[in-house]
Amino acid sequence: MQTHRLFEIIYLLLDKGQMTASELANHFEVSVRTIYRDIDRLSISGVPIYTNVGKNGGIALMDGYTLDKSILSDAEQNEILMALQSLKAVEYPDPDGLLTKLGTFFKKNQQSWIEVDFTGWGGSIQDRERSDELKNAILTRHTIHFSYWGGDGKKSERSADPIKLLFKGHNWYLQAYCHTRQDYRVFKLFRIQDLQVLEDTFDPYPAVPFRENAKVVMTPLHFTILKSRAYRVYDEFAGAQVTPLPGGNFDVRTCLPVDNWLVGYLLSFGGDLILHSPEPLRASLREELEKALAHYA
Structure with a gap:
């Protein structure tokens, strides 16, 4: 916990420029004395951190300071690189640049540990394109319109705000807020046809747990x-x-x-x-x- 707090103190100061010991203590829910001990540890480790006294004083980093990799343990460095690789696996926009920079920064040559393909075995180019369009619509928060074949074999037209892709059992699903039903719905990916990404955008939705559209017996x-x-x-x-x-x-x-x-x-x-x-x-x-x-x- 202490190492995580030291790292986050640096992150907060890089982000905000300056914070008081009381603000940091409230943020971490520790005492002001604990914060000052953390500042001493950071200073001893070579981080150019200092305090300004007075009415507008606080704790800050020297101008031009960049994060030193020594603040992260070897395991934490690996966790960061593995998390970035998982983003790359789902083709998140341009993680390669950051992954390469951090790999060089940490002096690690990471072997890729994960690969994700949203299409089934024998999936067509159209299946892959549909998955890519859905993924991009989720990331850019664009409303979509599509035809959907229900479990009863009936076709319906839907407009929805895509929230996330889910994998359950042996199938991929799309969780979305359906404008047609005015509620959250889960759609099986392979039943979605004639997908259109609209120009309309939407604000982020609160986290919604995955649930089936109907009660399952x-x-x-x-x-x-x-x-x-x-x-x-x-x-x-x-x-x-x-x-x-x-x-x-x-x-x-x-x-x-x-x-x-x-x-x-x-x-x-x-x-x-x-x-x-x-x-x-x-x-x-x-x-x-x-x-x-x-x-x-």
């Missing part, structure tokens, strides 16, 4: 996944939900949302999933399979 499920689909088991279910069976199959007990998506999801395993319960869902699967079979009779 979770249902306990029990099924067996055959060993031919083993590659999906631990990708899609927590280890505590899976019990390996003799012969290589897997017993799975989990809870999933009851909606139109669930039947399609279970059918995506083909004949390699055997649903044991609940019975109403077994009936829905049989009905869907009979409809599919009728197309090939």
